[in-house]
Amino acid sequence: MARAFDATAAAAAAFADDHELLAQSARNVFETLREQGRVVSPIVLLPALASKFGAIRGAADMVSGETRSQLLSIAARYAEYAGWMIQEAGDAPGALVLTERAANLARAAGDHTMAEYALLRRADIALYGHDARIVVAWAIRAESGVSPEVRLLAAQRAAQGWAVLGQRSRCLSALARAADETAAVEESTVDLGSSLGSRGGGRLMQIVRGWCYLDLGIPRKAVDALEIGMSLVPTDARRARALYGVRLALSHAVCGNVHHAYDAGMTALDEAAHVDSASVRHQLRLLAAAARGWPHDARLDQFRRRIDGELAAARRLS
Template sequence: MAPEDAHGQQFGTELKRWRRDRDLSLEALADLSKYSKGYLSKIESGAKPPNVALARRLDNLLGAGGALAGLVPVHHPPRAEAGATDAGGDWTIQMQDDGAGGFQAISRRALLTSTAATVAMGWPRPRAAPTGPVLGDGVAAYVQLLHDVRRLGQSGRPADVLKIVAAVVHSLRTQAGLAREADRPGLLRVGARFAEYAGWMAQESGDPRACAWWNGLAGDMAREAGDGELGTYMLIRAAEVALYEDDPLGTVRAAEAALAAATTPRVRAMALQRLAQGHGLAGDELECLRLLDRAAEQAQEADPAPAAALPVLGSATMRDPAAFVRGWCLLDLARPRESAEILGREFEHIPAHAHRVRARYGARLALALAEQRELEAACAVLGPVVEVVRFVDSATVRSDLRRLNQTLRRWHGDPAVVRIMPELAMALHP
């Protein structure tokens, strides 16, 4: 007997019992329900299966309290294939050096079962383009995209921004491989800048190996493009990575290599700043301050970047990066009062949209205030910082927050500290 027949027989038997319990004839039930007596007779005998609407109507008329309606299974319409309707699951994107690649989405159902419910597409290796020039606005559009991505990186999770940047780097490398010789440097130069920013996002995600890989790729693309300034800047980035890892020797060595290779005042200034920070981290006050003075001299000689060009190397959201570096170093040199004066003054000029930069230097400012026991002021600065870090994520900011956490615990009974510590704990555990 089919399951439908079994349900029909059971329903018919129960319907007859409930009808007789209510002292109703089949004809009287037909009159109440507006179904024919013959049709109801076939339902009771099991000759016809009941539908959901009839079962609910009879249940209501006989006061069965759902006993009859529950005997009729509700048939839901069949779902489409999981791969077509389930947008969740894993996405896999492959990007090969020759420009080929593919995309595959595997649904959660496919992951939990042995089904092959996937959506896949591929893109072949592109054919060589005609020998004409790259369209005039092509590179300019990528430059604008770089500005937009850097702004996005101020408020977005670095791991999410990195997905976008990686795809752009792949696209530019592919186009550079197909372009005529005269157009290759421009494409590679922009691609190198995207790769450099990918290194930043990997560092902010707390993945130093991925950061080093992206920095290496950026340096390779810069050298192939003939961009010596960017190639040298990647040595400065290596110094910054070492700095955030509390490695003074690694910071100094990378900064010295950058200084030796630098050919422009702007890059020399940045190399000297990282060199000063390395000596400050090591506690060498005289050398640190001497290098900061040299960096300030070089920064005064640097030419401002044209408004329509690529974003400037380094931060573009601080009024005076050299002042921030000095305030940073003074904190490492155990001079928190002077550090707080400088950082506090410059912090007010960071644009409101630069959430990541504000969090980074806000954490330093709060640390400088806390180390001179200005706890109320330190916690007032720290409040917005921990809120931002929880949403945008930042491994570099958390390195200072860990130090700040240790400092504040020395005054764990202070009311301001008591209020902020739960929020700080959440920011330290993303």
């Protein structure tokens, strides 16, 4: 998938022109593409991301000084986001390729915040690759950075890694650091150009807490935290609502609240049908395993079929 991205980008680079206008418009286009990424399949977005990335990268090669640095910084954001979309399409190795490219571009531009965030993205990819030790290693490295926003996201990711490893005290310590960094981010006056990650980590503290509590074996606290967190997720953020909604359903299931799990899961499945997300499917597989032990009745059988159908659709597309 990274090769297809590169081919489209290379074709677009040949048409790079009007460098100042490109630099002015590229951030606005990026924000528009990120908004679309909340509600559509990553496959839909990747050609547009590749084309714009190629034009920006090509323009950067034609200029020098501040204009070049600005274009390289913008290109880094496109590469990082493309890596995320490639990950969501189910290609983790391709995601790592684009993430590494984003880090290199950011360093070349002198964009230390973006370079630090690209480090953190490796932890995100490892989280869904079932490698919690790698999650923790990259997250701790990113926590030493200068950006409060990156430190916040890194502490959250470290907490998730420690939770998977069953290290309760270390997980709770990381959650406490993340809460402290939330205040620093809210007070920061630094212009980062556009928010990193899922529209600001501070607003997701309850989601991250709930995610960790489930892995730590305290599902009732997970339900409470996730329900609060879900109330803060915008209704049009389908990708996020699908992912966190499945996690909430799984927490209910572990508690033995079958019908609450059904309700939360059906709502999440409605969102998942629009976004084609490998991260959501990762959680759906866990929910499917829990649902196999439920009683047989018409509603629950329908629920199991909905999960199987969502997972089967993804296999047909792969």
